[in-house]
Amino acid sequence: MSGVHHFVPVLHRGDAVGRHTLRLRDATRRRGIESNIFVDVVQDETADETLPAIAYAEGAQRGDVVVYQFATASLMAPWLAGRTETLVVNYHNITPPELMAPWDHHLALGQDRARDDLAVLAPRTALAIADSAYNETHLAESGFAATAVVPPSAALSDEVTAAPSPETMPDNAAGRRGGVWLAVGRVAPNKALEHSIAALAAARQHADPGATLRIVGKPVTDSYEQALRRYVADLGLEHAVSFSGYATDAAVAAAYRSADVLVVTSEHEGFCVPVVEAMAAGLPVVAFDRGAVPEVLGGAGVVVTSREPYALAAAIGAVLADPARQTELAEAGRRRLAELDLPNAADRFVDLLSQLREQGAAKRR
């Protein structure tokens, strides 16, 4: 009997793509459809959840739908493109290589290769599902004929949305002297954290001398993180900017609860999970108008179109000085989160897969 199977180069429990893939597999199985996760490289932590991709060929059934989680370059892309099953691509976006190239050529090459993979997949794909309308536009530009949008089902982990325990709260939460700005996500060049740091320097100079910025996330490349640290030092902000590195979900939850505002200065985002996490935590968001961020915000945040640090600092200062506005933004965030309906995203995704599977079966009859 045919099934719906999920393919991902590597499955990690801790990352958003890994959690998303597991949720899709579980949602597929709940429909009574056979569903497995196939990987190129088996990881010990998820070995009991996965099968090696090369094993798929032996058990492949006529009428199978295969879903490829596309977030990076992988041999899986041409391999799946060369097969005959109904192919679905779940597109999580590729960071433009030009943003990475000044910092890490190897990672930029990987992103460039991922673009090539996208071109290989496009003519073979029955349906491409994007995280956001922004990503869907990129799919259309890359030659995918049939597309749909479903937000990432695992954007909100249970741990991040749960109330944090006191021991995970940052030490200085009680003794703060100024606004606490928060930036969450991988420390990568496309996040353009330097804009947040520059705005903090302007804010401390003029409006909020005690303002601080917490950067929570794992560095993607050492060269970028080291440059940020040097920049912080040059601006005399060593005591105002902290880098937490990798943080557990509990620590991330605590960071949201102890901050005053989430600041997003990314130059490129395919979805921006921290925006919805902040909405869940009731934290106001001030963000640049790049990538999918304005779409995900959906009006429930402050969007800054200028790249001037003073404009960003002013926007943040205006929110922090106005408690009524903060409450208003938090309420708007909760409404927007309800619109996105993330808890049912996996089911909506599987609806699309089921339709494809049934269409294939109808054709064979």
Next chain:
Amino acid sequence: MSSSSSGWSGDAEPTEDGAEESDHLSVSGVTEENQARAGEALRASFARLSPQGSDEWNFMGAFTHLGDRYGPYQPGASDLADLLRAKGGSATKRGGRRGRLFSSAEPAVDGEKPEIDDAMTHVIEAFRFMHARVSTLEARLRTEDVPLDGAAWLAPTRELDGWIEPITALVLARSPGGDVVHADCGEGALVRALAAAGTPSHGVEPRGAVALRALERGSAVTISEVAEDLARRPASSLGGVVLSGVVDRLPLHAIVPLLADCRRALAPGAPIVVVSEPPAEAAGTTPTSQDMVDRAALHLETWELLLDRSGFVDLTPLPDGTGGDERFGIAASTPAT
């Protein structure tokens, strides 16, 4: 929404998608032009920190994966790669992978010729050897003259204050034309005085927040070390250089190349002016700066020697009391021809 209570002025309006747009909130007393200038200086200050392909990560990534489309091949890491290799092809060659992965009988391309494979192996090995050499050299460099991040903050410097007027007069009298650079320019008072007198001038200040105050007041300032700024200047292009602050925090072995950089960048006949704290005061004002700012106390006589050996002429110690404080100054010029 009024935001005057936040220290900023202006109003916010909703955008087309309903989000609030706050770009026109601004700082009272700082013109939009100066805000834009400060923003540009901040961006340039960060951009200069990118390795631009010269560091070990980039070198390794750019060259050692030649012919290797999906990263370094490690036996056992990729089942698909191993499968392809077991079938007699290379998982790392475009032609080989394409010829085997696609069900159509696409012809093999030249990437599969053994002699190309052999040549590629030698090229990759050569780059790996070069990478090892570059890594060794870079590791050595990191232990030598690399300044501590934010070290400029450890040796707080005074503004020029009473020195501004006499230095402006001196530079105006001697400059053959061209940009005049002041390092460390602090809040930029000399830069503004020179500009007001009609001389194009540019400040260099490594302490970003101090530079920001200069930029907000309309001074043209680059946030960097002066050596970085001079390296970007064409030879014989500057109409003058004023060194203050920086000479109170750099060690002697960094001052010698700095003077050589000044000599190269200055136009014939252009002046250089040094304003220094007296040696006794230069040791630092805090325990950390006393311990970590590696500056030998230079006397006036030493500056005369350094400027002379760096090829400057017309050495002129400035009279005691020129700037109205205990600092001393010395002026010199590049040879006129």
